[in-house]
Structure formats: structure tokens, C-alpha cells
Amino acid sequence: MEHESPRTVRIALGSRSYDILVGPGLIAGAGREIARRLPGARAAIVTDETVAGLHLPALLASLGAAGLEATPIVLPAGERTKSFEQLVALVDRLLELRLERGDAVIALGGGVIGDLAGFAAGIVKRGMRFVQVPTTLLAQVDSSVGGKTGINSPRGKNLVGVFHQPDLVIADTSVLDTLAPREFAAGYAEMVKYGLIDRPDFFAWLEENRPAIFAGGAQRAEAVAQCCRAKAVVVEEDEREDGRRALLNLGHTFGHALEAGVAYDPARLVHGEGVAIGMALAHRFSARLGLCPPEDAARAAAHLEAAGLPTRIGQIPGAGFTCEALMGKIAQDKKVKRGRLTFILTRGIGQSFVSDDVDPAKVEAFLKDEIDAR
Numbered sequence: 001m002e003h004e005s006p007r008t009v010r011i012a013l014g015s016r017s018y019d020i021l022v023g024p025g026l027i028a029g030a031g032r033e034i035a036r037r038l039p040g041a042r043a044a045i046v047t048d049e050t051v052a053g054l055h056l057p058a059l060l061a062s063l064g065a066a067g068l069e070a071t072p073i074v075l076p077a078g079e080r081t082k083s084f085e086q087l088v089a090l091v092d093r094l095l096e097l098r099l100e101r102g103d104a105v106i107a108l109g110g111g112v113i114g115d116l117a118g119f120a121a122g123i124v125k126r127g128m129r130f131v132q133v134p135t136t137l138l139a140q141v142d143s144s145v146g147g148k149t150g151i152n153s154p155r156g157k158n159l160v161g162v163f164h165q166p167d168l169v170i171a172d173t174s175v176l177d178t179l180a181p182r183e184f185a186a187g188y189a190e191m192v193k194y195g196l197i198d199r200p201d202f203f204a205w206l207e208e209n210r211p212a213i214f215a216g217g218a219q220r221a222e223a224v225a226q227c228c229r230a231k232a233v234v235v236e237e238d239e240r241e242d243g244r245r246a247l248l249n250l251g252h253t254f255g256h257a258l259e260a261g262v263a264y265d266p267a268r269l270v271h272g273e274g275v276a277i278g279m280a281l282a283h284r285f286s287a288r289l290g291l292c293p294p295e296d297a298a299r300a301a302a303h304l305e306a307a308g309l310p311t312r313i314g315q316i317p318g319a320g321f322t323c324e325a326l327m328g329k330i331a332q333d334k335k336v337k338r339g340r341l342t343f344i345l346t347r348g349i350g351q352s353f354v355s356d357d358v359d360p361a362k363v364e365a366f367l368k369d370e371i372d373a374r
């Protein structure tokens with residue numbers, strides 16, 4: 001793969017089209033890029049306590065240098081911030097600041113901040129402008145792109161939200177240097193997902209280049225841009241998940257049920273880890289159905305494990321999942337149509353497909369075995 005920096009990936013969605021800028025050190029020029037696209041806008045920067053201490057000063061300096069007036073709104077870090085309580089408080093703060101519809105909500109943080117701030121931007125004054133400055137690997141390769149926003153319910157993940165595309169995404173790959181290794185690995189799971197969906201060559205490239213991606217440098221930025229390109233193709237074709245976009249949910253039917261099952265406690269499970277376990281389960285389940293060669297299921301799991309990710313339910317600390325509880329969460333999945341479960345299954349590495357023909361009894365029997373397995 002060639003090394004050029006920074007890279008621009010365009011999401012072509014008619015009047016909702018936007019650029020994703022990827023490369024090291026981009027926050028320094030963020031004010032200029034935002035002011036160019038949203039001239040005269042005021043801004044609220046939504047961030048979390050951890051990211052505020054590390055990267056907010058640089059963003060504020062960049063916005064100030066470009067003449068953009070910006071007010072920070074700092075929220076607690078972690079998955080439990082994607083809640084109704086935090087949404088209500090955030091909406092009230094945006095209104096208190098008297099921001100107009102043409103002003104910008106800037107999300108500086110991981111997927112939690114991006115999903116929550118994007119939801120608020122989508123509903124305040126029926127839709128404010130929105131800029132994503134993703135600071136986790138997961139947010140750079142996935143959550144900042146594509147316009148899904150929302151919050152969790154105790155009844156399930158992301159059950160309340162809107163589609164609201166950003167006006168710009170600035171993925172500064174240098175900020176990943178401060179990310180905890182566990183969070184970097186969690187983001188890597190969503191990176192592997194693109195290979196497992198329909199890019200076997202990218203999966204093989206990741207098998208070769210994983211150590212370099214974790215170490216930083218050109219391969220990391222190139223891998224982030226590759227993932228954004230992969231997601232762009234799917235979102236351009238099916239913005240609101242009427243069909244093909246469901247492929248991006250590989251591993252998520254199981255993963256989301258596990259996240260809800262730990263009550264969104266990041267000490268036990270973070271989203272990317274849930275996706276890693278979910279993708280391993282989707283491959284093993286496909287193998288059990290006779291769809292996927294068992295050696296491909298083993299290869300997918302081995303790569304995730306090499307990255308330090310869990311691939312079994314029993315690896316979640318304090319496990320105590322029941323099949324009934326997990327099936328109850330799965331029944332609330334947003335892909336359910338007329339009561340029928342939709343699953344992303346696979347015929348092998350990079351050969352995933354959407355199936356609405358899965359027998360719930362087979363899922364239940366499989367999950368029971370997986371819960372009991374060590």
C-alpha cells in the first residue's frame with residue numbers, strides 16, 4: 001500500500017456529502033478546515049473528561065486561530081454517558097448557549113461522544129451542523145463515519161437515535177498515541193470487521209501488518225483510510241440500512257446483547273471487545289450451520305486473539321450470562337423484521353452475507369453451548 005499523508009476520503013451522498021481527512025497532526029489545522037466549510041459558525045465542543053485533559057487545548061487553539069468562537073462541554077467518559085440523562089443535559093446546554101441551526105456541534109472523542117453529540121446535533125433546532133473529530137481508533141475507522149447516532153437503553157444498545165450525517169470528519173491519527181492499549185485493540189476489532197465482511201485481501205494484509213498498525217506510523221494511517229473507504233462504499237449505497245449496510249453489523253447482534261448484558265460496564269466489556277466476541281461467534285455459528293469452513297472460523301478468531309481481543313463469552317470478567325437474557329436482548333435488535341431475526345453469517349473469510357432465515361432455536365442451542373464452553 002502506498003504512503004501519502006494526509007488522505008481525503010469523500011462520502012458522496014448528494015447534499016449530505018462530506019470529506020473525511022485522515023493523517024497525523026490534523027487537529028492543528030482543524031479550525032481552518034471547519035471555518036472553510038462553515039464560515040461564521042459558532043461551535044460547542046462536546047468531549048469527555050479524559051479527552052479534554054489530553055486534546056482539548058490543541059483543538060481550542062486551532063479554532064481560536066481560525067477566528068471560531070467555541071465553548072467546551074465536558075462529559076463523563078465511558079459507555080454509560082450514552083444515556084437519556086446525558087442527552088437531556090447536553091440538549092439543554094446547547095440551547096442555553098443560544099446556538100443556531102447553522103452553528104456547529106463538534107464531537108471531540110470516541111464513539112460514545114460522537115454518537116451522543118451527533119444525536120443532540122440531529123434533534124436540536126431540527127438539525128444543527130455537525131463535525132466529528134474522532135480520538136479513538138474505533139471512532140476513526142467506524143463510528144465517526146456514516147451518520148448513525150444515538151444512545152443506549154437498559155433494554156438494548158443504540159435503541160434510540162437518528163441518522164444525522166456530519167459535515168466533516170477530521171481523523172488526526174497522532175491522537176491515538178495516548179489511547180490505552182485495551183481501547184486500541186477494541187478499535188482494531190472494527191478494523192478487522194471490514195476484512196471479514198468482504199475484503200479477504202485486507203484481512204490478509206492486517207495479518208501481516210498488525211504489529212506495524214499497533215506501533216503507529218504510515219501503516220496505521222493507511223489502514224484507517226482503507227477502513228473509511230470501505231465504509232464509504234457501503235454507506236453511499238445504503239445510507240439508512242435498508243439492505244447491504246446491515247453487513248456492517250457483523251458480530252453486533254451477539255456483541256450488543258453482551259454489552260447490554262453487562263449493563264454497559266466498560267470494566268467488564270467495551271464495544272469493540274463485544275464485536276470481537278460477536279464476530280468469533282458469528283463465524284463459529286456459521287461453521288456449525290455448515291456454511292463456513294471451520295478452519296476459517298479458527299483463522300478469524302486467531303487473528304483477533306493475536307491482537308489481544310476476547311473471542312469467547314467466558315472471557316468476560318464476572319460472566320453469568322443466561323441464554324434467556326441474551327435471547328431477550330437479541331429480540332430487540334434493530335435488524336428484526338416482522339418478528340424475524342436477521343443475522344450476518346459467513347461462508348468464509350471475507351464472505352459475509354445477510355440472512356433473515358435463521359432459526360431462533362438454533363441460535364439458542366448454540367449460545368447455550370458457548371456460554372458453557374471454557
Ligand SMILES: NC(=O)c1ccc[n+]([C@@H]2O[C@H](COP(=O)([O-])OP(=O)(O)OC[C@H]3O[C@@H](n4cnc5c(N)ncnc54)[C@H](O)[C@@H]3O)[C@@H](O)[C@H]2O)c1
Nearest residue numbers: 050077078110111112135136138142143148175178179271
Ligand atoms: N455510530 C456508529 O456507526 C458506531 C460505530 C461503531 C461504534 N459505535 C459506538 O461507539 C461506542 C464505542 O466507542 P469507543 O470505543 O471510541 O469508546 P469511548 O468513546 O468510550 O472511548 C473509549 C475510552 O477512550 C478514552 N479516549 C478517547 N480518546 C482518547 C485518546 N485519544 N487518548 C486517551 N484516551 C482516549 C475515552 O475517554 C474512553 O474512556 C459505542 O457506544 C458504540 O456503540 C458507533
Ligand SMILES: O=C(O)C(=O)C[C@@H](O)[C@H](O)[C@H](O)COP(=O)(O)O
Nearest residue numbers: 142146148157158245248249252334
Ligand atoms: O455504521 C453501521 O451501519 C454499523 O453498523 C457500524 C457498527 O460498528 C456500529 O456499532 C453501529 O452503531 C451499530 O449500529 P446499530 O444500528 O446496530 O445500532
Ligand SMILES: [Zn+2]
Nearest residue numbers: 190252271275
Ligand atoms: Zn460497532
